[in-house]
Amino acid sequence: MNPLTISVELIFRLALWLLLAPLLPGIINRVKACVAGRKGPPVLQLYYDLARLWQKSVVMSTLASPGFIVGPAVAWVALTGAALLMPIGTANGALSFKGDVLLLIYLLALARFCTAWAALETGSAFEGMGAAREVSYAVLTEAALIAAVLSLSVQSGSSTLGTMLAPSAGPGAILLAAGLFAVLLAENCRVPFDDPNTHLELTMIHEAMALDHSGPPLAVILHGASMKLLLFAVLLSQAVLPIGKLPQPAAAAVLAGSVLAVTVGVGLVESLMARFAFRRVPLLLTVAFLLCLFALVLAWKGGAQ
Amino acid sequence: MKELLLIFLPLAGSIVALSWPSERTRPQLLPAVSLVHSVLAIWLLLDPPVVAPGAWLGFDPLARAILPAVSILFFVCSAYAVPYLRTRPERPNRVFVSVLLAMLGLMSAAHQARHLGLLWIATEALTFAAVPLIHFSGTSRAFEATWKYLLIGGTGIALSLLGSFCLGYASVKGGGSGDLTFAALMAQGRALSGPWVLIAWVLLLVGYGTKMGLAPMHTWKPDVYGEAPGIVGAILAGCVTTVAFTALLRVRAVVDAAGYGATAGRTLLVIGLFSMFVAALFLLGTRDFKRMLAYSSVEHMGILVIGAALGRVGVWAALFHVWNNGFIKGTLFLSAGNIRRAAGARTIDEVSGMSAITPRSAAIFVTAMLAATACPPFGPFFSELLIVRTAFATGHGASAGIFLVCLLFAFFGMTRLVFAIVDGRPRAAARLGGRRFGETAGVILPPLALLGLSLWLGLATPAVLRDSWAAAAEQIFPVL
Amino acid sequence: MLLIALLCVVGGMACGRHLPRLWLALVLAGMAAAIGAASLALGDGAGWEWRSAFRVGGEALHLRLDAISAMFLALMGVVGGGGAVYALGYWTDRDHPDSAPRGRLWWNVMLLSMGLVLLSSNGLHFLIAWEMFAISSYVLIALDRQRRDARAAGWLFLAASHAGTLCLFAFFAMLAARNGDWDLGPMSGRAELAPLFWLALAGFGVKAGLFPMHFWLPSAHANSPSHVSALMSGVAIKMGVYGIVRFSGWFPVPAAAGWIVMGAGAAGALLGIAFSLAQNDLKRLLAYCSVENVGIIFIGLGGALLGAAHGDAPWSRLLLAGALLHVWNHGLCKSLLFFCSGSVLHATGTREMSRLGGLWRAMPWTAGLFALGAVTISGLPPLNAFVSEWLIYLGLFDAASSHDASGWAAVPAALALAAAGALALASFIKAGAVVFLGAPRTEAAERAHESAPMILGPMFALAGACVLIGLAPVALWPAVAGAAHAWRPVWAAAAPAAPLFALGLANVALVVLFVFAGALLWRKANANGLRRALTWDCGYKTPSARMQYTSGSFGRTATDWFSSILLPQRHLRRPRGPFPARAALMGHFPDTVLERIIDPAAAAVMSLSLGARRLQHGRIQFYIVYLLGGLTILAMIVLLG
């Protein structure tokens, strides 16, 4: 396989991720609007926002260091790298090796680190609050995530994303799906963990961290968030469904369909549920963790015979 | 001939000292005589004389294994005594000097005594000779300490006399001719009357144990070591105790020959462990650094008898420990004496920050304290480790465990106390005392020399010493 | 090579008192020689062994440098040299005329004794070196003798480590009693030696700060001068790890060893970092983080023992490699972080994070290096700690996939590792943000200044090492494989058991992209026009630095989950009345093991001793009764036996 094709494939993959990602929030908003019986914003709203923000000038806190701007960039790169590691359908990730799944998870952690760092640059109590909540809840989500991928690797006997995600999740599929969906909601700060379009700072997590950002950095943060959402949707679909075993076109179709389904599901949850009180968030996350853990146990026992 | 000189030279010296006119020059006799004594002792160590089997006195392997250590320690202490007595002009030193010399002679006699009665005579004489040294400072506290020393020590001595009689009676009952030399008793072996041997063993163990300061017969020790001058403490702890230990070893050999070795070993182990335990408990709480030295000495006596309980290798290690303990105790007492005089007090409530006032003595004191708690690379580390190893090898694992735990608690107590004294801010009184008390070479070199000796002994134990200890162990447990 | 190192270090001792520059040169030369020797030994797996007729303490000198000891020796060389440079800038003769020379002397003693611990292959000499090492670390910890808490911390360390040393007394004495001599070496055939492993675990675990024997560690590392903290945390506690690696490799271990070690490691990893997150003292935070990382190392080591017991499963190799590599990585980045904290302490005079803030403006280099160190210690790509944690993860995943009993250990360990990683991230975000970001909270923080190049230089060196290991982990594989081979000869040094090359590739790509993207966004932002304005404060008119999130409030969410173990002590004064005068909330997290287990036990022993001392009441009649009592009891023993 000559470098030309590699680079072409890489660029294609990159374009796919970067261009498709902002679609998801649009879909979610559209779904919420439909359920609420309103005519919501256009599906491509986020694209317009990003384009506009990219042109805007930047207001920066007097306390902030260059890290305030470099942080989001590094976070965005980390998310992109994570996305590139993710196999699509039958195609492996751009770089696929034993244990790449851990690199993916820790790239997400790195992104979290940079976002939180950039947020704390301002020294504002709101950002502090948001960052504290983000990193604290991450303890549980990360444990849940590790449990989930561990169950996948036990199921498939491998720790390479390509081979882990190809088959279905086996006996624990339902539990895993539920657990990963909860993790998705928590990691992307959706209802019931957080309300992305609230405007009461005291109740915000992710939005609170972005309070002081503006212009291109904000655009980068928003785009990164949408890409994270897409990433989790893809991970969820591929983990649960035996997509890797299908022929390529079918795989692509199923993947697209399931991602769409997940997105709509998120939208439905947001329109049907209310945000939890922060006290109860750890409880819900623990439930998610336990779901993944049970999936792991099932996979282990299932694989035993 | 030389061995007799070891005894009579110091005695003669003490008589000379009694009649010596000048207060100022009299102390010079001490190092002079004891130097000759040390030279003789080392000479004898290097080429041991043959000892007639029936002799009452003789430089036999056991004496050869211990007496040189006593002599060297005594020499260093007497070198220290000269500047020390110069700082105490208010006290007449006639008795002090002559008694010290007499003690040297009596110790040589006791170590070389191969006869039950003679051994007892020398030991008792030694006990009573020490009395004027203990109340040298003449305070009422000193007299109280002397009283306790006399009454408890006297009782112990009396019991050991009773024990000696019982042992003699055992031999007579066993058809012995009444020859009470240890050689003869051992030769009598199983013919000795068993019950009397056991009674004798218990009485002698308690009697000489009192002299050594094994718990629970140690009660006189903290008072005496606390009140007596540092140099006296050094000689009591490093030299006089070894006399009682030699006595116990000699008696143990007889008991072994009579076929009660196991019983003797058990009693020694129990009393040794108990002494270590008591010492550790008291060390944890004590606030007075001279009494601390007394309890530490109790602990080391316990270590000695534990070693003596563990067969030939154990005895070898114990003899090794006799040397180490003597030198380290000497270092501790001498440096503690310096600190005591500079600070004018003895408890952590009154003394602190001595590293600022007497830096050298404090440094020596801390180092010696660490050495005494079996921190390498000083001698005690090696001997104690060897004792632990022997305990494991002879299947006394539990005892070794207790041994180590006691060492640990002793370490806690001593480090706590000593660091409290050395670190921190010095008291005003101590500052004054420090200005009065100069750390001259005369008071620094002796403890330093002892420390160096202990280091040398640990890192490079001379072969001749190893051989002498092996020979002594051979004497206690003859190979059949 | 080693001879050169020895000579240099000893020479350094000689001239350390008066000629700091010469001392530095000698120490650096010595450390360079040590590293050279280590790299030689690592280069050819054979190692080097030397028996001499020269006897110390009646035992012939027997030195051995194999891959395992070489790994630790190299680490010691790096941190020891860096620390020496740092010390000259940090603990100067001008500020500490009395303790600085002493510090230089004992620094060499400590390096020397650690080197001997690593080299000596004779039980007696090992013990000597070990105890010298403990004493020298005590002196260095309590270097600042005037401060009471420094002395207390030093004594606690000395007491704890002496307890450990006595376990080692028993260990080596039993060994010698069974073998007949003090010589050490591989004796894997001797099954009857297995139970001794517990003694070794206790003895070395104390020094390694293995949970729950870590209670001495936080105060010791927090109260010692920062270059000493770096050496202690980076190298000294690794000596305990070395001991366990060494003797679990040489001697057979009991079947339960792997489980116990792994369990202790997992508990230590999770709880250590939870305590760390709760701290407000920057250096205590770092110290607890050391407990966590030691826990991670022991997870790997326990896994390796487990795998070795399960028929040399291939994953156990990964775990051992991860553990050994983590020894290096943690040593490097933890020293870096302690250097940073020292530079902060030097600039502001306080370790309390709630009194700092906004330091990046005053000391940008320190801030940047601390950020790098924080990313590293949180085990994030593309830096070195991620590589070793990644290896351990891989091993655990494979162990879990092997569907046998070892999964019961591997799965909880993996989850604990995950939670610990996330907590570490929280903890270091907190530390970095509260200390360096936002607005200065006190005068001291405002008057801070950047440290001297003498202090920054070693920090840069260590940071560079962290980045390099992260970018080219595959280069280290031969060393690690050699060590694994030395640990268990059946594991022949093979090709990398994990795709380290691919990982390195990914890391390099990431770094390039990070730099590129960061620069791009910065330029773009400036091109669009960049205005400075007050932080948006929800319309509040007079924002003050006191309004910022403090370390306590930041960690509160997560630490409350562990409050049953952390047992926080909070003093709250609520605002009262219509015009509340003042309100306060003070949180304090003492070490639970120390406060709830060690202290009560000590109190019990002390009361026992007090009771015993009442028996020495000075009444001679009773003394004679004691004497007769002893007589009776001995008579009993004689009668019964």
Added chain:
Amino acid sequence: MERWCPVTEWVNLLVGLAMGLNLLALGSSRLPSVIRAMAVQGVVLGLIPVLMEGRFEWLVALMAAVTVLLKGFLIPGLLRRAMRAANIDREIEPLVGYVPSLLLGAGGTIVAVAVTYRLPLLPEHSHTLLVPGSLATIFTGFILLICRVKAISQVCGYLILENGIYLFGLLLVRSTPFLVESGILLDLAVGVFVIGIIVDRIQRAFDSLDTRKLTVLRE
């Protein structure tokens, strides 16, 4: 055996006397009488070896003379002096009262006699009262040492203890060389002498002989 009987009779008589003196020492509250009891006991014991030797011997006679002199006169004199100096003549509030200590002493004597029959003795000793006498005396000495608070009474106790041991030593008097015996005796004398001196000094230092005052040195 026949040749022994009269001598044994005499010896037994004296030993019995000594045992009686023990009880006297235990029972009397007045220090002078305690001292006197002790002194008489010393004299009695001094005479015994002369009796035991059938024929007259210089060395024996010398030793006996020294014993009598020391134990009968010199030491008691010393003690009396100290007593007078401290102008005390009775032992007030002892730790254990007189009657109990008397009973103790009597019990001890009985036990001693009982124990003697269990001990493996040589035939020629099995008929003498030496062993029970010595045990009883030792026991008495310990009782005085433990139960009395006045230094003088304790010294008396110590001396009585020594007397008991001396009695025991007489078992060996014929079989062991005389030199040892005399050396031991000399030593005891010196020891007691030193004790006497110290008592005197204590009296001067504390101007009292109440050992309850001597409890400054304690933990």
